[in-house]
Amino acid sequence: MCREKLFKNIINNYQNQKTKIVFQEEPTSGYKTRTIKNASADATIAFATDFSTSGEKLTHESVLNQGKKYIGLNVNDISESNKSKMIEFAIEELNKVNAKTLNIAGNRIFTMKGKYNQQQVDDLTFEILHAIITSPNLITPIELIRSGGQTGFDEAGIKAAVKLNIPALVLAPKNWTFRDITDIDKYDEVEFKKRFDTI
Numbered sequence: 001m002c003r004e005k006l007f008k009n010i011i012n013n014y015q016n017q018k019t020k021i022v023f024q025e026e027p028t029s030g031y032k033t034r035t036i037k038n039a040s041a042d043a044t045i046a047f048a049t050d051f052s053t054s055g056e057k058l059t060h061e062s063v064l065n066q067g068k069k070y071i072g073l074n075v076n077d078i079s080e081s082n083k084s085k086m087i088e089f090a091i092e093e094l095n096k097v098n099a100k101t102l103n104i105a106g107n108r109i110f111t112m113k114g115k116y117n118q119q120q121v122d123d124l125t126f127e128i129l130h131a132i133i134t135s136p137n138l139i140t141p142i143e144l145i146r147s148g149g150q151t152g153f154d155e156a157g158i159k160a161a162v163k164l165n166i167p168a169l170v171l172a173p174k175n176w177t178f179r180d181i182t183d184i185d186k187y188d189e190v191e192f193k194k195r196f197d198t199i
Contacts, residue, residue, distance in 0.1 A: 042099035043069035047106035104157025125156035
């Protein structure tokens, strides 16, 4: 299915209240292909405490290779002044490309173990995205938020989309693969989707 047709289907499903989150399973194995596809959004906001991980490097490369906008937000310092700077920077970058679709990426919860738990990541992501989406300085409204649905910021971005009443798309790895807090891969569709039931 072409990108535009997929986008329209997601919007229609959401407007018809059939679903708040559209879940899709990537047919190829591993994390790479689904990362590339998610990076096809107009812009990607990557939240991270560590941008040197293989996942963050792949996301950055995938976005730039497709000529899309990459917005990296370092969340090691989440003081109010730094959050304000991140929000202002993200809005400026989104406006440069009139982004309508947004990919949320970033570190998995294991990578941030000892620094942030999932609830803290959820709260931070919602706070920042809410400020961006509702800002009078944002020129083009965001019409779709997508992610790979992994723990950490992927998960938080989709939860924030639902709270913000924005259509959400999760493109998950084949076999609904995700890594838990112990950094072990799980292959379970029910467990994958259950993480989003609290929203």
